[in-house]
Amino acid sequence: MRAVRLAASGELAMTEIDQPTPGDGELLVKVDACGLCGTDRHIVDGEYPSAAPVTLGHEFGGEVVRADGASSIAVGARVTVDPNITCGVCEQCRAGRVSFCPDLTALGVQRDGGLAEYVAVPEQQAYELPPEVPATHAAFCEPLACCLRGLDLAGIEPGGSVAVLGGGVIGQLMVQLARLAGATTVVLSTRQRARRELAERLGATATIDPTANDPIAAIEGPAGLAPGGVDVVLECAGVAETFRQSLAMTRRGGTVVVFGVAPQAALVEVSPFEIFARELRIQGSYLNPLTHGRAAAMVASGVLELDALVSKELSLAEVPATLSVPPGQGDVKYLVRPAS
Numbered sequence: 001m002r003a004v005r006l007a008a009s010g011e012l013a014m015t016e017i018d019q020p021t022p023g024d025g026e027l028l029v030k031v032d033a034c035g036l037c038g039t040d041r042h043i044v045d046g047e048y049p050s051a052a053p054v055t056l057g058h059e060f061g062g063e064v065v066r067a068d069g070a071s072s073i074a075v076g077a078r079v080t081v082d083p084n085i086t087c088g089v090c091e092q093c094r095a096g097r098v099s100f101c102p103d104l105t106a107l108g109v110q111r112d113g114g115l116a117e118y119v120a121v122p123e124q125q126a127y128e129l130p131p132e133v134p135a136t137h138a139a140f141c142e143p144l145a146c147c148l149r150g151l152d153l154a155g156i157e158p159g160g161s162v163a164v165l166g167g168g169v170i171g172q173l174m175v176q177l178a179r180l181a182g183a184t185t186v187v188l189s190t191r192q193r194a195r196r197e198l199a200e201r202l203g204a205t206a207t208i209d210p211t212a213n214d215p216i217a218a219i220e221g222p223a224g225l226a227p228g229g230v231d232v233v234l235e236c237a238g239v240a241e242t243f244r245q246s247l248a249m250t251r252r253g254g255t256v257v258v259f260g261v262a263p264q265a266a267l268v269e270v271s272p273f274e275i276f277a278r279e280l281r282i283q284g285s286y287l288n289p290l291t292h293g294r295a296a297a298m299v300a301s302g303v304l305e306l307d308a309l310v311s312k313e314l315s316l317a318e319v320p321a322t323l324s325v326p327p328g329q330g331d332v333k334y335l336v337r338p339a340s
């Protein structure tokens with residue numbers, strides 16, 4: 001079968017390998033769709049630890065084509081896969097903090113993932129989707145599950161105000177989730193015009209071009225969209241500048257959710273007095289602990305607009321070249337269809 005394999009840092013290629021043989025308690029899944037994301041680029045560049053040689057792809061779903069006799073998921077079922085496998089017995093796992101499991105391994109990072117025609121998946125990582133859900137939507141469950149973690153920690157209240165910084169797929173999902181959570185002011189700030197227009201279609205009540213206007217003044221200034229600041233900022237860009245903006249545009253007593261993945265070495269100067277006197281809550285959000293089932297339920301319900309987030313569908317053969325250059329202007333999500 002065909003698979004996109006990382007041989008070593010910087011060495012990504014589509015190669016022909018044997019179809020995996022599922023072990024005890026594992027399913028063989030024929031991959032319908034697998035999303036590409038920024039993490040894949042970091043893995044290829046060696047900026048994110050992986051266990052090469054390995055097949056990449058951690059945002060995927062497909063059809064179960066083999067299951068062992070004891071499986072509760074039948075052959076023919078459509079599933080979405082939580083790629084993060086935890087041990088279940090360590091202190092963190094037993095306390096429900098599974099994303100901090102020291103033995104966490106991920107499909108598509110440390111073991112073979114979904115950028116292939118077939119993938120072997122531990123059954124407990126699979127969540128069934130109804131057959132009528134479009135095959136491409138299964139690939140959104142993983143990023144959505146991460147967003148749900150961030151949303152759980154954000155504490156958005158109905159009638160509240162939210163700023164989303166960053167207009168990639170995470171920002172576009174967050175805009176929709178913030179509206180569903182009842183926020184009545186949802187402002188998205190991003191440089192790319194196509195992404196601002198998309199966010200407005202998906203429910204943003206306003207958007208800001210940070211290259212044309214100071215986003216801090218545009219939000220918390222006296223004539224801004226939320227004078228005094230927003231209740232919650234969802235930082236989804238992962239750069240020092242947007243983190244700085246987040247602190248300044250949050251109202252007193254408000255919350256900043258640090259969701260975007262900043263470079264590990266990035267540093268930002270902050271004022272402890274500001275955090276103290278304005279009672280800011282600065283909250284990290286890491287991975288998708290125990291949220292994949294809810295993400296699958298949301299995707300199955302059809303409540304989210306996902307088709308508009310797909311910028312391009314690719315074959316496996318197109319992946320190495322696609323990941324070797326930055327995403328195209330205005331593009332949000334690339335989906336790989338291994339059967340194509």
Ligand SMILES: [Zn+2]
Pocket residue numbers: 036037038039040058059143
């Ligand atoms: Zn990802």
Ligand SMILES: [Zn+2]
Pocket residue numbers: 086087088089090091092093094101102103104
């Ligand atoms: Zn553990």
